[in-house]
Amino acid sequence: MKPVSRRRDAGFSLPEAIAGFVIFTIMMGALTYAAAALFKFQSQPSAIYGGQTYALAPSLGSFQQAVSLQTAFAQAVDQADNLIVIGGVRSSPTAANADLPASALATTFADASLSAAISSDPFQAYSSWDQVQLNSLQFSPYFTVNPDPADFTILTVQGQSRITSITQQRRVTATINGLNQVLYQVTSQTIDWSSGSPVLLPNAQTGTTPTYGYAIYYPAAEDSWAQAPGVTHYWYRTDATWDRDQEGPSRVIFADPYVLAGQDPQAPIQSVSRFVYFLPQTR
Amino acid sequence: MKTRFQGGRGERGMASVAVIVFAGVAMMVLVANYELNFAATTTGDAFDSFNSQMVEKNGVAQIVKESILALRETAVVNSGNTIDTEIQNRLGSMTFPSDVTLALGSWTAVPANPYYPLGSPLPTAPAAYFSSSPRGLAGMGALLTSLAMQGPVADLGRLTYTFNRSSSTSGDSRTYTIYADLFSMPLTNLDVVAYGLPASGTIPLTAPSVPSGFASGVSTLVVSSNNPANDPTAYPDLYASGTIETLPYQYRNQMSCAWNAYEMVWSANYQDALTSAAGLAGTYDLAAAVHPPVAGLTAAGSAITIDCSQVTSPVVAVIDEAGTGNITILGSPSGGAPFVLVVRNLAAALGQTAVTFSGNNNRPAIYYLENSNVTFAGGPQIQGGLFFDPTTTGTGSVTWFGHFSFYGPASPLATLGIAVNDAPAVKTALADIAPRVLLVSTSSAPLIQ
Numbered sequence: 033m034k035p036v037s038r039r040r041d042a043g044f045s046l047p048e049a050i051a052g053f054v055i056f057t058i059m060m061g062a063l064t065y066a067a068a069a070l071f072k073f074q075s076q077p078s079a080i081y082g083g084q085t086y087a088l089a090p091s092l093g094s095f096q097q098a099v100s101l102q103t104a105f106a107q108a109v110d111q112a113d114n115l116i117v118i119g120g121v122r123s124s125p126t127a128a129n130a131d132l133p134a135s136a137l138a139t140t141f142a143d144a145s146l147s148a149a150i151s152s153d154p155f156q157a158y159s160s161w162d163q164v165q166l167n168s169l170q171f172s173p174y175f176t177v178n179p180d181p182a183d184f185t186i187l188t189v190q191g192q193s194r195i196t197s198i199t200q201q202r203r204v205t206a207t208i209n210g211l212n213q214v215l216y217q218v219t220s221q222t223i224d225w226s227s228g229s230p231v232l233l234p235n236a237q238t239g240t241t242p243t244y245g246y247a248i249y250y251p252a253a254e255d256s257w258a259q260a261p262g263v264t265h266y267w268y269r270t271d272a273t274w275d276r277d278q279e280g281p282s283r284v285i286f287a288d289p290y291v292l293a294g295q296d297p298q299a300p301i302q303s304v305s306r307f308v309y310f311l312p313q314t315r
Numbered sequence: 316m317k318t319r320f321q322g323g324r325g326e327r328g329m330a331s332v333a334v335i336v337f338a339g340v341a342m343m344v345l346v347a348n349y350e351l352n353f354a355a356t357t358t359g360d361a362f363d364s365f366n367s368q369m370v371e372k373n374g375v376a377q378i379v380k381e382s383i384l385a386l387r388e389t390a391v392v393n394s395g396n397t398i399d400t401e402i403q404n405r406l407g408s409m410t411f412p413s414d415v416t417l418a419l420g421s422w423t424a425v426p427a428n429p430y431y432p433l434g435s436p437l438p439t440a441p442a443a444y445f446s447s448s449p450r451g452l453a454g455m456g457a458l459l460t461s462l463a464m465q466g467p468v469a470d471l472g473r474l475t476y477t478f479n480r481s482s483s484t485s486g487d488s489r490t491y492t493i494y495a496d497l498f499s500m501p502l503t504n505l506d507v508v509a510y511g512l513p514a515s516g517t518i519p520l521t522a523p524s525v526p527s528g529f530a531s532g533v534s535t536l537v538v539s540s541n542n543p544a545n546d547p548t549a550y551p552d553l554y555a556s557g558t559i560e561t562l563p564y565q566y567r568n569q570m571s572c573a574w575n576a577y578e579m580v581w582s583a584n585y586q587d588a589l590t591s592a593a594g595l596a597g598t599y600d601l602a603a604a605v606h607p608p609v610a611g612l613t614a615a616g617s618a619i620t621i622d623c624s625q626v627t628s629p630v631v632a633v634i635d636e637a638g639t640g641n642i643t644i645l646g647s648p649s650g651g652a653p654f655v656l657v658v659r660n661l662a663a664a665l666g667q668t669a670v671t672f673s674g675n676n677n678r679p680a681i682y683y684l685e686n687s688n689v690t691f692a693g694g695p696q697i698q699g700g701l702f703f704d705p706t707t708t709g710t711g712s713v714t715w716f717g718h719f720s721f722y723g724p725a726s727p728l729a730t731l732g733i734a735v736n737d738a739p740a741v742k743t744a745l746a747d748i749a750p751r752v753l754l755v756s757t758s759s760a761p762l763i764q
Contacts, residue, residue: 044329052329059337063344092355099362106369107761114457125550154461155534191444191453191460268563271548274509274522274535280553280563290355306359312565315456 079208079215079249086215086249087289094246094289101199101220101244102286102307105186108197108222112188114157114314116164117282118171119184120263124161125270125277133262135175137185139200142241144223144230146170149192157192157314159279160265180204182216182262186284186311190225197222198242201261201286205252212252216261216287219245248289258302261287284309364487368480369762372491375417376757377564378405379476379493387428387497389752390575391514391582398425402476414484417491420477428471428499430751431655432592432630433585437499439467439746455496458568459756465534466504466742469751471497492760501749502576502718503681503700504742506533507735509723510577516705518574519723520545526732533737537723538566538573568754576752577720580683581704585750589657589683590632597628602636621656623647623678629748632657638666638686646676646695653679653699653744660686667706672697672713679717679744689731698741700749703727717741718749 044052077088087094109115117123119136148167149156156162164171176183182203188196199220206213221242222233233243266280286307382401385394394401399422411417430436442463444453450470452460478491502508507530511518522537542560543549555561562570579585590598595607601617611625617639621631624647631654633642638660660668667688674695681700684707691711698716703709705722709731716738721727 048329052333056333056336059333060340063337063341092351095355096358099358102362103365103763106366107763110369110373111454111758111761113453113455113460153534154457154464157457157461191451192457193444194453266552267550268541268553268565269546269549271522273525274537274548276522276537276548278565280565290359306362314458314461314565 079213081204081206081208081213081215081249084215084217084247086217086247089248089250089288090290091248092290094248097244097246098218098286098289098307101218101246104222104244105197105199105220106309108188108199108220109309109311110315111190112196112315113190113192114163115160115282115311116167116187116189117160117184117263117265117284117311117313118164118187119176119179120265120282120284121181122265122267123164123263125159125267125279133179133181133183135177135179136183136200136202137171137174137198138176139202139217139219141171141174141185141198142221142232143170144195144225144232146187146189146193146195149189152192153275154192155275156277157189159267159270159277160282160313161279162277180262182260182287184263184284194225194230195223196225203261203287208249213249214252214255215247215249217245217247218286246289248287256302257285258304259283259285259308261285261305279313281310281312284311364484365762368487368489371417371480372493372759372762374409375406375478375491376493376759378402378409379495380567380755380757381405383425383474383495383497383755384571384753386425387753388571388575389428389430389502389579389750390571391578391584398422412482415480415482415487417478417480420479420490422476423474425474426471426497428497428751428753430499430501431748432588436747436751437469437471439469439499439501439743441466442468442498454758455756456758458565459496459498459754462505462568462572462752463498463500463754465506466501466739467746468501468504468754469499471499471753473497489762494758494760496756496758498754499751500572500754501742501746501751502572502580502720503745503749504534504718505536505572505720506530506718506737507535508573508577508718508720509535509537509726510720511538511574511723512578512581512705513574514578515581516722517724522546522548523723523726523728525728528734529728530735533735536569536573538562538569539723571754572752576750580702580750581685586657586659586683586685589630589655590634590659592655593628593630593632593657597630598632598634600634600636601640602634617641619643620645623676623680624649624651626654626656626680628654630655630657632659633668634659634661635668636661638662638668640668641671642668643671643673644676644682646672646674646697647678648675649677651678653681653748655681655683655748657683658685658687662686667708679741681745681748689727691731691733698738698744700741700745709733717745 079086122130123134124130180203186199202217204215219242224231264283268278270277288305291303440449445451474495476493519539540546541549610627611622613620619642622645670687671690673692676697679698683702685704686706689709691713694712696714700718703721709727712732714734716736
């Protein structure tokens with residue numbers, strides 16, 4: 033019997049190569065599937081709702097967008113004379129239904145100034161409630177109906193009338209591909225007044241407005257937070273006689289794209305957004 | 316055996332290659348995941364550092380503001396230190412992370428805040444949010460602008476302070492640039508103040524009740540307790556109970572106006588300065604044996620009549636040490652140079668000085684009425700600034716154009732029918748003879764340009 037040569041034994045036969053390739057493919061598929069299950073962001077699934085693309089959280093890409101937005105928002109707040117925080121609970125100091133979420137402004141709101149506020153009593157800057165009443169004619173076409181508790185609009189204002197940024201958060205529950213999902217959209221429009229006239233700055237990458245934004249979604253069952261996204265207003269006092277509607281800082285919580293929001297409902301510690309603010313109405 | 320042995324080596328080789336490839340791919344996936352997590356963590360940490368430094372910067376800005384107020388606030392006592400010493404003292408009480416130091420880099424001396432009669436007041440101008448001359452207020456924060464927009468103010472300028480932050484963490488060393496904007500506001504810019512005296516008296520626990528039509532559409536200021544148990548208009552939301560109530564920093568500028576400035580106004584130092592400014596030509600001392608003539612003032616015993624249309628001295632002072640004075644103030648139908656009328660009652664419990672306003676008065680004046688019993692006869696209309704000390708009471712009815720302030724814990728409004736109206740022209744007229752409050756706003760250059 034002729035011995036098998038070493039050269040022939042050193043390689044693979046065609047069946048061996050095919051079998052090896054099949055096995056390798058199966059192994060890699062299994063590995064990819066396992067890794068994707070372990071790290072959800074590897075698969076980067078997304079959903080389109082209302083023409084807006086939402087990334088499944090946790091999403092690193094959305095997180096980076098969120099950090100850009102939050103940095104700009106924090107600086108706008110830092111440089112503002114006062115804030116108008118619209119929406120959230122307890123927005124009214126006296127209304128009987130103050131614990132119900134108040135309307136925010138529609139995301140189409142893009143006004144750069146508040147015409148009624150130009151010559152108004154400056155003491156009204158001490159509460160968003162007064163500011164909403166003062167500018168009600170301008171705001172009323174934009175008030176949302178059936179607002180979600182997580183919805184809010186925050187205007188940073190200089191000199192009673194110039195809006196320097198418009199930051200919005202919306203939360204929507206929708207059925208996508210047969211599954212109940214909770215979608216969060218956060219946008220921030222920077223308005224540059226350095227030239228004396230308002231300029232709505234576009235996004236640096238897309239060239240379109242708003243300036244910043246991120247959109248994420250969770251399976252509805254996972255939308256569970258230690259402190260839910262949204263706004264809670266706090267009050268020092270309301271005193272009509274002495275014109276003292278004095279609002280304290282509002283607690284503002286943005287949705288966080290890099291948090292596994294209630295992925296484990298049994299977990300002793302629920303998810304907490306990194307983007308939590310205690311925002312005074314005045315600076 | 317040899318052939319089977321050689322075939323086994325080949326299979327092992329194939330398996331080894333597969334294992335190596337598998338291990339390599341697995342490592343790549345794990346490294347990729349690590350890098351993703353590292354990127355997320357790094358980004359998150361950077362954002363947290365940004366946020367904490369924003370808080371730190373604003374804390375430093377507050378230090379600058381308090382240091383300036385320590386030197387120049389309209390108060391009974393000011394510090395004699397330099398501004399850098401005041402800042403260093405406050406900075407030294409702060410605690411930073413072990414690898415962080417924060418030092419004052421450069422500073423600017425704080426200008427004086429002169430006001431009548433202690434100094435020559437700086438000229439005032441109506442404030443605007445957006446203006447190049449005078450300098451617009453936008454960006455200085457509503458805590459300042461809400462007060463500074465009430466009437467003409469004097470701009471004391473923008474001061475710049477830098478702080479060098481040093482950290483062993485890469486990228487965390489930076490310079491904080493703090494701007495302090497100073498404005499001098501005549502106290503008479505505020506239409507109505509129910510003041511408190513935290514040092515020599517008390518603060519109003521609650522805002523006084525007011526009669527109908529008292530102050531519609533005018534600026535009103537009262538800083539009362541935030542404890543709902545004291546003031547039913549207060550909410551418990553953010554109230555921190557304790558042995559000593561601490562108001563939120565939001566009230567700092569208002570406290571300067573409604574508390575500390577009135578400690579100064581009713582101090583002997585300021586009242587003596589007013590009396591001194593009156594001089595012989597403007598002072599009538601009821602106890603004096605000889606009474607030099609005072610233009611516009613006539614006297615018959617303890618009955619004194621002051622005709623506002625005839626006053627020529629910038630300050631007229633009536634000294635009543637026994638509480639027996641009976642002063643009638645006749646209004647001037649026409650305008651004229653504003654002046655100050657001081658009624659100094661040193662009698663305390665011996666008795667109040669009777670002060671009666673009679674007739675309309677269109678000549679703006681500031682009336683400092685100490686321990687007086689004020690009556691308005693015939694419901695006159697009067698322009699000016701009306702300052703009631705804590706023991707002054709009032710009766711009758713009056714329509715007032717300008718400023719009115721009274722001690723919040725002892726409101727005269729139960730017996731006095733007064734309707735206050737905002738009067739920009741009166742504010743302008745009184746700006747140079749009114750006590751002034753230093754308003755300070757600190758802001759900073761953005762952390763990220």
